[in-house]
Amino acid sequence: MLSALTLLLVLQLVGEAIVVYFDFPLPGPVLGMLLLLIILFLRGGVSPSLSQVAQGLLQRLSMLFVPAGVGVTTHLVLIKDSWQAISLAVVISTLLGIIVTAVLMTILTRARKHGDG
Numbered sequence: 001m002l003s004a005l006t007l008l009l010v011l012q013l014v015g016e017a018i019v020v021y022f023d024f025p026l027p028g029p030v031l032g033m034l035l036l037l038i039i040l041f042l043r044g045g046v047s048p049s050l051s052q053v054a055q056g057l058l059q060r061l062s063m064l065f066v067p068a069g070v071g072v073t074t075h076l077v078l079i080k081d082s083w084q085a086i087s088l089a090v091v092i093s094t095l096l097g098i099i100v101t102a103v104l105m106t107i108l109t110r111a112r113k114h115g116d117g
Helices: 002-022 028-043 048-059 061-074 076-081 083-116
Strands: none
Touching: 002 028, 002 048, 048 061, 061 076, 076 083
16 A cells, blocks of 8 residues: 555656656646556556555545645635636636536447447
8 A cells, every 4th residue: 555655656756857847837746647547557457555545535635625725715815806717717617628528428438339339
């Protein structure tokens, strides 16, 4: 279990290092998770220890929102000045997320039907 947690933290660190070194416009943890996805594809799946660590993190996910809540309350003045842009960005990104999910679900469902038939 310690090795799985270490893997997650190392991949996050590697993602951060790559982003800083190459000045990528992508958060380091996101790049680290992409690296994890590649590793999981190469391994052929998730190990039991990694699954256990992931379940533990997901069960405590709400604690990860505490720093975000503190940041929001700290910068209420900035939010008050930009609420229209923030609201528009949230609505547009939510709609795009729903559309992309629906399109992918349709494509994957059709591909699965054609593969089973």
